[in-house]
Amino acid sequence: MLKICCYGGVNDIGGNKLLVKFDEGSIFLDFGLSYGEESQFFEEFLQPRSGCKLNDLLKLGLLPHIDGVYRQDALCPNGFESYDCRAKSLWKVDLQSFEEAVKAGSWHPDAVFISHAHLDHCGYAPYLGAIPFLCSGMTKKLMDAVAEIGNLQGLDKQLTVTKKREMGRLKTGFFSGEPKADYSKEQKDRDFCDLEHTKAQTTGNGLTVTGFNVDHSIPGSMACLVESKDFQVLYTGDIRFHGKSGYNLGEELDGLEPDIMFCEGTRIDQNEPDNEKKVESDLTDMFSDCEGLAMVGFTWKDIDRYETVRDAAINSGRIPVFDPRLAYLLAKIGRNVYDEGARVFLERSGSMLYSPGDYSNSKHKIGDMPLSEWSSKPGNVVVDTKHLEKGISAIELNENPCSYVLHLDYFRFKNILDFELPEGSVFVRAQCEPFNKKMELSQERLIRWLKHFRINAKNGYKPYQIHASGHASGPEIQEMIDRIKPKVLVPVHTEHPELFKNPAGEVHRPKKGVEVRLQ
Structure with missing residues (x-):
């Protein structure tokens, strides 16, 4: 059985968080922030509280309420229970952390594919537990650079590394000895698996992930094909055909006929290709x-x-x-x-x-x-x-x-x-x-x-x-779909899912947070 659930990128350009569950294991396809959704609650001088940002995003529905996904110290600082502080009742956490899920043997994602280093595809990745990230080596380097000089703060900076948030006590100053939560000085690299063009990688749960170079407005962008013994799932990521690289996913995967094809459609309503x-x-x-x-x-x-x-x-x-x-x-x-x-x-x-x-x-x-x-x-x-x-x-x-x-x-x-x-x-x-x-x-x-x-x-x-978009036009997207011939086409990263057509099969217009099962 195959289960899919789109927790982002639904009737929205950006914020892709696509969960695919096979019998063998599960994988997230991107874990990005939605600028549009965040702007409904926040602006320049009204921002989530840095000390409990994950909790704020969860309460506002900007991140999905799922057990076994988020790192423990993002939900609540490590060691919190052993400290007596006034705010204890406000730190109610009704989610099982990734660490707790691993320890209990309950469900948790086995991998995260990151298509490219734009924050609408990877910006919420710092909140995830110690799940292996799969992406191109270039994307990893660009995520490093964005974390270092990209004006990110607190946990948001931890795109490629982790620093545990722990309880401690102030050592100096007016309130020496009082409890405080802060990030440890010790830094640990996240587990990254570099994907190379067309070279398959096998995850720990037996899924096979193959990356395909695509052209976009940032180097290192990839599509991916995830395969189990029974199913194939293709994800285009963000894609264009008028850049300098010459990559063409439709030519690369001509006649593939995957069971599911998640396809971006930022410019599905535009007929003219850019140059x-x-x-x-x-x-x-x-x-x-x-x-x-x-x-x-x-x-x-x-x-x-x-x-x-x-x-x-x-x-x-x-x-x-x-x-x-x-x-x-x-x-x-x-x-x-x-x-x-x-x-x-x-x-x-x-x-x-x-x-x-x-x-x-x-x-x-x-x-x-x-x-x-x-x-x-x-x-x-x-x-x-x-x-x-x-x-x-x-x-x-x-x-x-x-x-x-x-x-x-x-x-x-x-x-x-x-x-x-x-x-x-x-x-x-x-x-x-x-x-x-x-x-x-x-x-x-x-x-x-x-x-x-x-x-x-x-x-x-x-x-x-004077501009050319980082995304393909409608006719270019349709030509790619026609060549790949998916059995089920799932429009994502688009405000116009109704414009998608799939002569080889059906079009499934996802609803945010609603799981769909396929036999």
């Missing part, structure tokens, strides 16, 4: 025609877009200058931004002096060496300040703005306050347009910035839009 080459061509023209500083916004995790912007800048005779987070990400995968004809933007921080000491708490802004390798021990000081020597600061930009293309996303717009922008400076948004109220408010603020500094005057102070 990254056209993005490069349009950006080249924009940069060439620009009479001042050319600025472009896109997410720092999109390495394909980095390459597109870099090439467009060079083609237009300008020097490309990128966010230091992107440079750090490239270094994680063995690449050096300076070796690729680009430079790094040196952002003013701390006391705003461009002094090395200004970056003590943001080391990635002045170098791309792994943060764990920095050392201040006497006689063994190890630092990396290459961006201080090689990077481009506001001073260089102001001296000759027409010589540069600057990577500047919305959340780094405050740096414009250091710029002396000539007439004719432009800002291009090379990422998706606003699609919810929060993003629309951000767009209004962005336009105020552009108008104040007379950027994009010829476009009514609105951002120029």
